[in-house]
Amino acid sequence: MVSISTMVFLIIPFAHAQTLASPNYRFDESTLGAGGMVQSGSPSYTATSGAGDIGIGNSTSSNFQFNSGSNTPKDPYLTFAILSSTANFGDFSASTTSVGTTSFVVSNYTSYGYVVQVFGQPPTNNNHSLDAMTATNTSQVGVEQFGINLVANTSPTSLGVNPDNGQFGYGSVMPNYATPDNYRYVPGETIARAVKNSGVTVYTISYIANVAPLTPGGIYTSNQTLIVTGTY
Amino acid sequence: MKKLSPPPVLRALSVVWVFALISLQLLLLVPQVSAAQITNRSLTLMAGSGGDGGSMPSGVTNHWFQFTIPTTGTAIGSIKFEYCTTAANSPSSPACVTPTGLDTTLAGAVLGSEAGSGATGFSLNKTTNGAPFLYKATAAVPSNGNLKFRLDNIQNQSVKTTFFVRMSTYNSTNATGSPIDTGTVAASTNEQIILSGIMPESLVFCTGADITKTAGVPDCSTATSGVISFNQLFSPTDTAFAISRMAATTNAGSGYIITVNGPTLTSGSNTIDGLATPSASTKGVEQFGLNLRANTAAAAPGFPGTSPLNSADIDLTSSAPNLNGRATPDYAVADTFKFVTGDIVADSNFDATGDPNPSDSQIYTVSYIANVPGSQPAGTYTTTLTYICTATF
Numbered sequence: 237m238v239s240i241s242t243m244v245f246l247i248i249p250f251a252h253a254q255t256l257a258s259p260n261y262r263f264d265e266s267t268l269g270a271g272g273m274v275q276s277g278s279p280s281y282t283a284t285s286g287a288g289d290i291g292i293g294n295s296t297s298s299n300f301q302f303n304s305g306s307n308t309p310k311d312p313y314l315t316f317a318i319l320s321s322t323a324n325f326g327d328f329s330a331s332t333t334s335v336g337t338t339s340f341v342v343s344n345y346t347s348y349g350y351v352v353q354v355f356g357q358p359p360t361n362n363n364h365s366l367d368a369m370t371a372t373n374t375s376q377v378g379v380e381q382f383g384i385n386l387v388a389n390t391s392p393t394s395l396g397v398n399p400d401n402g403q404f405g406y407g408s409v410m411p412n413y414a415t416p417d418n419y420r421y422v423p424g425e426t427i428a429r430a431v432k433n434s435g436v437t438v439y440t441i442s443y444i445a446n447v448a449p450l451t452p453g454g455i456y457t458s459n460q461t462l463i464v465t466g467t468y
Numbered sequence: 469m470k471k472l473s474p475p476p477v478l479r480a481l482s483v484v485w486v487f488a489l490i491s492l493q494l495l496l497l498v499p500q501v502s503a504a505q506i507t508n509r510s511l512t513l514m515a516g517s518g519g520d521g522g523s524m525p526s527g528v529t530n531h532w533f534q535f536t537i538p539t540t541g542t543a544i545g546s547i548k549f550e551y552c553t554t555a556a557n558s559p560s561s562p563a564c565v566t567p568t569g570l571d572t573t574l575a576g577a578v579l580g581s582e583a584g585s586g587a588t589g590f591s592l593n594k595t596t597n598g599a600p601f602l603y604k605a606t607a608a609v610p611s612n613g614n615l616k617f618r619l620d621n622i623q624n625q626s627v628k629t630t631f632f633v634r635m636s637t638y639n640s641t642n643a644t645g646s647p648i649d650t651g652t653v654a655a656s657t658n659e660q661i662i663l664s665g666i667m668p669e670s671l672v673f674c675t676g677a678d679i680t681k682t683a684g685v686p687d688c689s690t691a692t693s694g695v696i697s698f699n700q701l702f703s704p705t706d707t708a709f710a711i712s713r714m715a716a717t718t719n720a721g722s723g724y725i726i727t728v729n730g731p732t733l734t735s736g737s738n739t740i741d742g743l744a745t746p747s748a749s750t751k752g753v754e755q756f757g758l759n760l761r762a763n764t765a766a767a768a769p770g771f772p773g774t775s776p777l778n779s780a781d782i783d784l785t786s787s788a789p790n791l792n793g794r795a796t797p798d799y800a801v802a803d804t805f806k807f808v809t810g811d812i813v814a815d816s817n818f819d820a821t822g823d824p825n826p827s828d829s830q831i832y833t834v835s836y837i838a839n840v841p842g843s844q845p846a847g848t849y850t851t852t853l854t855y856i857c858t859a860t861f
Contacts, residue, residue: 311554311555311556311632311652312555312632312652312653312654313555313654314630314654314655314656315630315656316523316630316656316658317628317658318658318659318661321659321660321661321662322661322662322663322664323661323662323663323664324663324664324665325663325664325665325666326665326666327665327666327667327668328665328666328667328668329668334665336663338661340658344654348508355515355521355522356521356660356661359663359664359665361667362721364721441661443663445665447667448790449670449717449719449828450717450719450790450826450827450828451667451719452667452719452720452721452826452861453667453668453669453670453719453720453721453861454666454667454669454721454861455664455665455666455667456663456664456665456666456667457662457663457664457665458662458663458664459521459660459661459662459663460521460660460661460662460663461515461521461522461523461524461660461661462523462658462661463512463513463514463521463522463523464523464655464656465510465511465512465513465655466510466653466654466655467508467509467510468509468510468651468652468653468654
């Protein structure tokens with residue numbers, strides 16, 4: 237009876253959320269491990285850690301990704317935090333390039349990945365905005381420019397760092413913002429993404445601002461908004 | 469041979485256990501009714517019409533839901549969007565907790581768009597904060613499973629953290645009953661990145677007997693100082709002339725103006741009358757005047773002269789958008805001169821519309837003429853003219 241009973245259990249059609257997919261199937265979650273997930277947070281940062289894991293890992297191919305360890309919740313999981321939120325260019329000058337950096341972190345779980353978009357005007361004083369670099373280009377002193385990228389640069393100075401994917405991050409910078417020493421700024425564009433489940437990726441945004449001799453005097457400010465959209 | 473058999477009580481328990489087990493299996497074999505998983509689901513936080521950034525805490529923004537429902541053959545009467553601090557209920561969080569500060573009931577909250585959606589014709593019910601739902605008068609089967617809805621003017625939660633929206637489709641038109649499909653999305657509000665910098669207000673202005681350019685750019689460091697003397701002694705039969713130069717540039721939003729200030733040519737109590745109106749140079753008539761143009765010999769025999777003492781037009785030639793200097797009309801006609809202290813002789817309003825504009829550096833040449841009648845008292849006639857350049861930022 238016990239044997240029969242076991243077989244019956246194995247053929248029970250558990251009804252549940254769709255779990256496996258490619259174009260036709262997918263896994264919503266693939267897990268191993270028995271540890272507990274511990275999540276802590278502050279208004280600006282959330283950390284997750286596991287306990288009691290023998291091993292935690294992530295293996296991928298182009299079509300499949302497998303997570304092991306305790307940090308594998310089945311629910312949508314998104315962390316997005318601005319790590320440094322201000323960049324002060326100081327005094328602009330037509331003879332030098334002003335630079336600055338900020339940084340943010342993203343992780344996203346049980347998803348098809350995420351995209352990060354940037355919104356906001358270039359630095360603006362009254363009704364004058366610095367010219368946004370709508371085409372990817374290098375920094376040119378004396379020409380009004382405002383641009384960003386998300387990689388390490390050497391020109392006009394040592395500026396920024398490449399994304400830090402740690403052990404399990406799969407974030408990447410979009411091509412228009414991934415060429416060292418080349419900058420661009422088009423509000424609404426996607427600047428970074430992960431095409432699959434991704435652990436923590438720390439991104440650094442590098443900013444350059446060039447002014448012309450006739451750039452109107454005054455205080456220039458910009459409020460930039462980053463939008464992270466995960467697909468689950 | 470004695471046949472061994474369990475005691476009656478144990479046999480009875482065994483039978484009960486077997487029946488219980490079979491009953492359990494039968495129960496488990498009954499197909500479970502459960503909502504299917506909504507796939508390809510996302511929530512994009514979009515900037516609101518008021519300009520609030522999409523992810524700004526407390527910002528009034530638009531929430532753009534896109535998802536695919538797996539159950540496409542069933543009529544949908546309503547779709548609920550339940551905003552929660554957790555993705556799902558759990559022992560530690562047994563019910564949905566509405567994110568702090570979230571407001572889905574603002575007067576302006578509307579279904580902003582359902583363009584491209586496989587199901588359309590919905591209206592928004594926003595009665596319950598944190599749980600708005602879309603509904604139709606009559607449930608209908610969607611044309612396809614790709615649904616897209618934008619809820620406009622939703623006030624984001626006030627905290628900087630991740631929140632979740634549990635989406636459910638229903639056959640009912642009031643978001644009640646068993647859901648057909650369900651799925652949860654996560655989104656996050658966060659502080660904005662603040663960029664700032666200061667463009668220093670700039671005005672560069674200089675005067676001198678001569679100013680030249682360096683690498684094609686007027687260079688105030690080349691300005692020469694000293695007394696500017698007329699080319700000859702004053703005479704009723706000839707016109708004396710002199711030139712000086714000045715250069716100006718500013719990034720002021722309303723550009724600059726240059727005024728000339730000072731008395732006319734004076735020797736003790738004797739003066740040479742300044743030209744109160746733009747006038748041609750006339751020998752034998754008491755005249756002191758200036759302009760900012762290239763003059764001809766018709767005005768004075770020494771004009772236009774040779775560099776560096778040549779009468780000349782503005783250099784670099786004005787052209788929008790960055791070279792905006794000009795002589796003002798009373799001082800902008802060749803061979804016509806005027807002198808009234810306090811007059812604006814130049815400004816950066818080349819397009820002659822509205823306020824002056826910022827301008828790159830240009831060199832003005834000021835041409836002076838002096839005519840005297842035969843009765844002009846002898847003496848050394850001098851004046852100190854002060855040019856004042858005022859920028860308006």
